Amino acid sequence: MISSWRKRRAAKRAGKEQQRDENGEMELTIPRGFRCPISLDLMNDPVMLSSGITYDRESIEKWIEAGNITCPLTNQVLRSLEPIPNHVIRRKIQDWCVENRSHGVERIPTPRVPISSVEVSGILSKLDVACKKQDVKGCRALVTKLKSLAKESQSNKRCIATNGAGGALSEAFAAFSAAASFDENVGVLEEILSALITMFPLDGEAKNYLVSTPAIHCLIWFLSSGDLSRRRNAVLALKELVSSMEDQRKTLNILSQIESAIEALFKLIKNPICSTSTKASLTIIYHMIASSSNSSSTIQKLVNLGIIPLLLETLVDTERSTSEKALGVLDGIVDNEQGREIAYNNALTMPVLVKKILRISNSATEFSVSILYKLCKNEQREDGGVLVEALQVGAFQKLLLLLQLGCVEKTKERVSELLKMLNLHRNKVDCVDPVDQFRGLKRPF
Known part of the structure; x- marks a missing residue:
C-alpha cells in the first residue's frame, strides 16, 4: 500500500x-511542459519565441502567418517573428519517448534545420548562372532542390518565397521558353512551372518576366497538352497574370492572338481536372470577355464551341465560387445575338437563372438578373417566349421578393423593368405561388 x-x-x-x-x-499522461500551449499535443519540433515561451513549430507558424505579432500565451509583442529551436526541450521529449516506448510511445524524429536566407540566395545565384548558360540539366536540378526544400516545412517555403524565388523562377521560365530549342526545354520548363505555382502570389517583378509572348505561348502549349498536372499549373499561372490590373491588358492581348487559347480553356471546363482549375479557366475567360479589345471575336468563338449549354449544365449543381464565375461568363456571352438565341432554345436557361436568384450570393443574384434582363429585353417573339417561360418557373414572385429585400441600384432598375415586361404576359400563365420555397429565406447581405 x-x-x-x-x-x-x-x-x-x-x-x-x-x-x-x-x-x-x-x-x-504527457507532461505539461512537453505539450504545445496552442495545440495541447506533444511537441514534435519545439521552438522558442522572444517571449521565452516554447511552442510546436507548426502551431506557432500558423499563428504568425495569420498576422499575429504577439505571444499567444503572454500577449507580449514579439521582438522577432523568427522562432528558435529549443534543443533542450526536444532532447527531454525524445528521452521521455524512449523511456515510455513500452506504452506505445514513438520517439519523435530530430527535425531538419530550416533553410536560411543565405542558403536560398546561394541556390538562386546558381540558378541564374545555369539559366544564362542555358544549362538545362543544372537548372532542373536546382529547381528540384528548391521544390524539395519548400515541401519540408512552411518556414522553408516562406523563406524561399521572401528571398526572391518567384522572380528567379519566372525569369528562368521566360528565358527557356524563348530559347530556340523549345522541345529540348519542355522538361525543365515543366519543373520550373511546378515550383513557381507554390510561390504564388507573385510580385510585380516576377509577373513582368511571365508577361511575354514566348512565356504565354508556352503556358498555352502546356494547357493544350494531355498531362493533367501540366495543364493545371498552366491555367493557375495564367489566372495569376490576369488577376493583376497592371499585367492583365498585356496578357489578354497576347492570349487573344493565340488561336488555340480559347479552345484550351474551354476544354478545361468541359473536361475538368479539379474545381480549382475550372474556376481559374472561368476567371480567365471572364476577363477575356470583359476586355474591350477583341471581346466580340472571343465571344463568337466560345459560342461556336458550345459554351452556353456547358455553362448551364455546370450551373445546375456546383459550388458558390464556380456558380458566380460561370454566371459572370454567361452574362458576357448573352451580349452576342447568336448566344442569346442558343440560350432561348435551351430548356435549362430560365429554371437555372431563376433558381440562382437569392440562393447563392449577391454577385450570383446580380449576374442572374442581368442575364435575365438581357434575354427578356431582346425577346422579339409575339407569344412572349422566354418571358412566359420565366413566369412559369416563378420569376415574377422571386423578383418581387428581391425588390423587397433590397439590392444595388443598377440591379433594382433591371428588376423593375423585368417586372413590367413579365406583367404583360401574366394572364397567359397560371403562376404557382412559391411561398413555401421562400419560407425561412434570409437576407443575403
Whole structure:
C-alpha cells in the first residue's frame, strides 16, 4: 500500500502521472511542459519565441502567418517573428519517448534545420548562372532542390518565397521558353512551372518576366497538352497574370492572338481536372470577355464551341465560387445575338437563372438578373417566349421578393423593368405561388 503510494507520488513529481482506463490498464499522461500551449499535443519540433515561451513549430507558424505579432500565451509583442529551436526541450521529449516506448510511445524524429536566407540566395545565384548558360540539366536540378526544400516545412517555403524565388523562377521560365530549342526545354520548363505555382502570389517583378509572348505561348502549349498536372499549373499561372490590373491588358492581348487559347480553356471546363482549375479557366475567360479589345471575336468563338449549354449544365449543381464565375461568363456571352438565341432554345436557361436568384450570393443574384434582363429585353417573339417561360418557373414572385429585400441600384432598375415586361404576359400563365420555397429565406447581405 505504502510502496504503491510512493510510486504514484514519484510519477506525479516527474510529470508522468498515470491513470487507469476503462479496462483497468495504465494510461500515460504527457507532461505539461512537453505539450504545445496552442495545440495541447506533444511537441514534435519545439521552438522558442522572444517571449521565452516554447511552442510546436507548426502551431506557432500558423499563428504568425495569420498576422499575429504577439505571444499567444503572454500577449507580449514579439521582438522577432523568427522562432528558435529549443534543443533542450526536444532532447527531454525524445528521452521521455524512449523511456515510455513500452506504452506505445514513438520517439519523435530530430527535425531538419530550416533553410536560411543565405542558403536560398546561394541556390538562386546558381540558378541564374545555369539559366544564362542555358544549362538545362543544372537548372532542373536546382529547381528540384528548391521544390524539395519548400515541401519540408512552411518556414522553408516562406523563406524561399521572401528571398526572391518567384522572380528567379519566372525569369528562368521566360528565358527557356524563348530559347530556340523549345522541345529540348519542355522538361525543365515543366519543373520550373511546378515550383513557381507554390510561390504564388507573385510580385510585380516576377509577373513582368511571365508577361511575354514566348512565356504565354508556352503556358498555352502546356494547357493544350494531355498531362493533367501540366495543364493545371498552366491555367493557375495564367489566372495569376490576369488577376493583376497592371499585367492583365498585356496578357489578354497576347492570349487573344493565340488561336488555340480559347479552345484550351474551354476544354478545361468541359473536361475538368479539379474545381480549382475550372474556376481559374472561368476567371480567365471572364476577363477575356470583359476586355474591350477583341471581346466580340472571343465571344463568337466560345459560342461556336458550345459554351452556353456547358455553362448551364455546370450551373445546375456546383459550388458558390464556380456558380458566380460561370454566371459572370454567361452574362458576357448573352451580349452576342447568336448566344442569346442558343440560350432561348435551351430548356435549362430560365429554371437555372431563376433558381440562382437569392440562393447563392449577391454577385450570383446580380449576374442572374442581368442575364435575365438581357434575354427578356431582346425577346422579339409575339407569344412572349422566354418571358412566359420565366413566369412559369416563378420569376415574377422571386423578383418581387428581391425588390423587397433590397439590392444595388443598377440591379433594382433591371428588376423593375423585368417586372413590367413579365406583367404583360401574366394572364397567359397560371403562376404557382412559391411561398413555401421562400419560407425561412434570409437576407443575403
